[in-house]
Amino acid sequence: MKGKYEEEKKxxxxxxxxxxxxxxxxxxxxxxxEYEQPNAESSSRGGHLDVPIVYDGHNVELGINFSFTLxxxxxxxxxxxxxxxxxxxxxxxxxxxxxxxxxxxxxxNQLEKFLESRKDIIERIEEKRRRFLxx
Amino acid sequence: xxxxxxxxKIRKMKExxxxxxxxxxxxxxx
Numbered sequence: 001m002k003g004k005y006e007e008e009k010k011x012x013x014x015x016x017x018x019x020x021x022x023x024x025x026x027x028x029x030x031x032x033x034e035y036e037q038p039n040a041e042s043s044s045r046g047g048h049l050d051v052p053i054v055y056d057g058h059n060v061e062l063g064i065n066f067s068f069t070l071x072x073x074x075x076x077x078x079x080x081x082x083x084x085x086x087x088x089x090x091x092x093x094x095x096x097x098x099x100x101x102x103x104x105x106x107x108x109n110q111l112e113k114f115l116e117s118r119k120d121i122i123e124r125i126e127e128k129r130r131r132f133l134x135x
Numbered sequence: 136x137x138x139x140x141x142x143x144k145i146r147k148m149k150e151x152x153x154x155x156x157x158x159x160x161x162x163x164x165x
Contacts, residue, residue, distance in 0.1 A: 022142070022145070023145055026142070026145045026146055026149055027145075027149050029153065105136065108136070108141060111145075112144070112148075115145070115148045115149075115152070116148070118152060119148065119151060119152040122152050
């Protein structure tokens, strides 16, 4: 069954690679060091995008991982979104599935949720900083 | 959603989320 969907998989890898690299490129920040920059990679197993948060002493290693999962109807993608705040020693993690057929909109939808979560984390850090300054 | 609309959306999300960071960096530099 794997061979039946090989061509489809190649196209999905190209699509995923293009989408992840686009977000990484846009989120690059010239004020940060090279190792703090967003990073996107893809392979026959799926793809990965890291968009860390370096802010107010926090360094949140935040990333989204797409892993191929073969079903009776073709390839789906298991999506794991997660991060680790090195200051608060807190882990964030969510798991979801994009069922086949995988579309560019489904990938973008997951990327959008990931970037929204990232924004929420920055807002929580900022709120904590404000409370600290008021105290 | 077209390619162009999607790029604009990501840029907007970056601006929204990074605004706080830029404000803080500016405050530190001043």
